[in-house]
Amino acid sequence: MEISAEELRSVLNNVLKKHKDLKTEGFVLESCRSMIALMDTDGSGKINFEEFRHLWDKLKSWQKIFKHYDTDHSGTINSYEMRNAVKDAGFCLNKQLYDIITMRYADKNMNIDFDSFICCFVRLEGMFRAFHAFDKDGDGIIKLNVLEWLQLTMYA
Numbered sequence: 026m027e028i029s030a031e032e033l034r035s036v037l038n039n040v041l042k043k044h045k046d047l048k049t050e051g052f053v054l055e056s057c058r059s060m061i062a063l064m065d066t067d068g069s070g071k072i073n074f075e076e077f078r079h080l081w082d083k084l085k086s087w088q089k090i091f092k093h094y095d096t097d098h099s100g101t102i103n104s105y106e107m108r109n110a111v112k113d114a115g116f117c118l119n120k121q122l123y124d125i126i127t128m129r130y131a132d133k134n135m136n137i138d139f140d141s142f143i144c145c146f147v148r149l150e151g152m153f154r155a156f157h158a159f160d161k162d163g164d165g166i167i168k169l170n171v172l173e174w175l176q177l178t179m180y181a
């Protein structure tokens with residue numbers, strides 16, 4: 026039994042309906058396609074139960090972080106809180122990357138909603154995981170040709 030992006034969207038948005046404190050209209054299909062790409066370890070374009078369970082655990086952990094920082098229950102967190110949320114999730118970034126995240130995921134008021142928050146974390150998780158998969162000797166350096174680079178970054 027494998028789950029498509031459309032089916033994942035339906036499952037997760039039903040879960041979100043039970044979490045009134047996560048003020049969100051739910052995930053858009055594109056966000057679910059990114060989640061599938063992150064967890065689709067066998068390249069099937071869908072996620073099996075094992076892959077779904079891994080995604081579920083990530084979402085459970087990440088939504089706790091979001092709720093922790095959305096102290097006014099507005100359904101968004103600001104770019105400063107996002108930096109701390111990213112650190113709490115274990116992602117070690119630098120100032121340039123924090124600025125990139127704000128530019129890419131925040132609205133005009135520099136606030137980040139839950140869907141964007143999850144999309145950002147899915148992307149970070151996917152990129153770190155892909156890098157470490159290529160970094161066989163763990164020296165923090167990988168060598169890719171352009172097609173390998175595109176394979177790494179296009180399915181995300």
Ligand SMILES: O=C(O)/C(S)=C/c1c[nH]c2cc(Br)ccc12
Binds near residue numbers: 041084085088
């Ligand atoms: O608060 C909880 O106990 C759980 S089980 C939360 C969640 C567990 N998986 C989730 C996925 C999304 Br999307 C939102 C919330 C959760």
Ligand SMILES: [Ca+2]
Binds near residue numbers: 067070076
């Ligand atoms: Ca799969």
